Amino acid sequence: MSAALIGIDWGTSSARAWRFDVQGRILAEHTAPLGVQRVEDGRFRYALKSLLGGEAPEGVPLLACGMIGSRQGWLEAPYVDCPAGFAAIAGGLVRVAEMGLAIVPGLKYRDAEGVPDVMRGEETQIFGALDDPAGRQLVVLPGTHSKWALVEGSRIERFATFMTGELYAVLCEHSILGRLAVAGADAAAFERGIGASLRPGAVLSHDLFSARTLALTGELAPEGVADYLSGLLLGAEVAAALGWVERNGACGLDATLVGAAALCARYDRALAIAGLAARSGPGDAAARGLWRIARHAGMVR
Numbered sequence: 001m002s003a004a005l006i007g008i009d010w011g012t013s014s015a016r017a018w019r020f021d022v023q024g025r026i027l028a029e030h031t032a033p034l035g036v037q038r039v040e041d042g043r044f045r046y047a048l049k050s051l052l053g054g055e056a057p058e059g060v061p062l063l064a065c066g067m068i069g070s071r072q073g074w075l076e077a078p079y080v081d082c083p084a085g086f087a088a089i090a091g092g093l094v095r096v097a098e099m100g101l102a103i104v105p106g107l108k109y110r111d112a113e114g115v116p117d118v119m120r121g122e123e124t125q126i127f128g129a130l131d132d133p134a135g136r137q138l139v140v141l142p143g144t145h146s147k148w149a150l151v152e153g154s155r156i157e158r159f160a161t162f163m164t165g166e167l168y169a170v171l172c173e174h175s176i177l178g179r180l181a182v183a184g185a186d187a188a189a190f191e192r193g194i195g196a197s198l199r200p201g202a203v204l205s206h207d208l209f210s211a212r213t214l215a216l217t218g219e220l221a222p223e224g225v226a227d228y229l230s231g232l233l234l235g236a237e238v239a240a241a242l243g244w245v246e247r248n249g250a251c252g253l254d255a256t257l258v259g260a261a262a263l264c265a266r267y268d269r270a271l272a273i274a275g276l277a278a279r280s281g282p283g284d285a286a287a288r289g290l291w292r293i294a295r296h297a298g299m300v301r
Contacts, residue, residue: 003027003060005300006052007290010068011035011121016286017051022301024291026284036067036074044074045099056100061299063290065104066121069094074101079108079118085155089123090297104293109158117161121286122147126156128289129258129281138245138253139281140271142263144169148241150250160244162237168230177208177229180215184223193231194270197239204236234270242274256281 003019010016013035019027034047048062049055056062069077077094084107092105106120122141126149129139141147144166149159172178196207211229214220220228245251255271257264258281271278282288294300 003057005291005294006056006060006062007287007294008048008051008062008064008066008068009121009124009286009290010064010066010073012037012067015047015051015066015068018287018290020287020291020300024288024295024300026287029287036070036072042074044068048099048101060100061294062099062101063093063104063294063297063299064101065124065286065290065293069103069105070120073103075103077103077105079106079120082107082109082159083152083155083157084123085153086127086293086296089127089293093297102297102299104290107156107159111158111160117159119147119149119159119161122149122159123156124289124293125258125285126151126289127154127292128285128287129256130154136250136253138250138255140241140255140257140267140278142257142259142267146237148244150245150248158248160241162241164233164237168233171208171229171233172226177211177225180212180222181225181229182222184221184226186221186224186227189220189224190227190231190266191269191273193228193233194235194238194273195231197232197235198274202236202239204232207232230266231270234266235273238270238274238276242276254279258282258285 004022005020008017015034016031018029021027032051034051039047068074075094075096080088080092093102095102104124106118107123109117126139136152139149146162146164147159150157211225215225255278257267257278268278
């Protein structure tokens with residue numbers, strides 16, 4: 001069966017491509033370690049050929065999202081201001097000359113103080129995760145830079161970024177806190193860390209040191225240090241994000257979690273401890289989002 005669209009989620013370290021039929025069903029999928037940081041000397045055309053296993057089929061449109069549209073990517077796709085729906089995204093597509101490739105723009109939002117926040121790639125996942133375009137929805141995308149987004153009527157109204165994943169990596173690999181940790185898993189330590197950060201008056205820069213002192217005094221096993229630290233950071237994110245949700249008049253909304261299953265499971269537990277219900281979004285949100293954007297852009301019928 002011939003392809004009607006090739007969609008690509010092209011990130012920092014890897015790229016994933018899908019071939020869709022005329023009804024948006026996935027015919028084939030391929031992943032390769034060809035993220036923008038791994039493409040040398042701007043050889044994106046050759047990286048694309050490698051990802052697809054050959055030249056793109058003639059006449060088949062290509063649509064890519066993610067860091068491929070950043071300043072370090074193939075061609076920069078300027079950010080579109082929020083609130084933004086399918087029409088704004090379609091209007092912001094950037095075309096790569098002679099390639100039949102369009103790149104999805106990222107989104108930009110300014111908070112009440114005028115400070116900008118950005119996303120690139122997550123907007124496509126959000127559009128792919130929406131099953132009911134009516135009403136207001138809260139979408140949470142765990143990751144290196146976690147995103148919390150408020151969506152209404154298929155428009156991303158606003159969002160906030162939390163660098164929880166990157167902070168965890170930095171603290172484990174480059175701080176004194178990681179020196180006492182050994183490989184292992186400890187669910188109780190993880191929940192203990194979440195509870196500590198959710199308590200009234202919690203101060204993360206103070207509480208982080210307890211990952212060391214509890215281990216030094218034998219009150220936290222070495223196998224639990226990493227999970228406890230993870231819990232502290234995730235609990236702090238949830239506490240701050242719930243405050244953001246409240247300030248934006250969105251209390252009472254359940255959260256839709258979109259991302260890797262293992263990471264979403266940790267967020268689900270943290271949200272439950274904080275008293276917020278959550279559900280899992282589709283595992284193929286990026287693919288679904290690319291197909292929907294392509295349809296609204298008139299790239300497929």
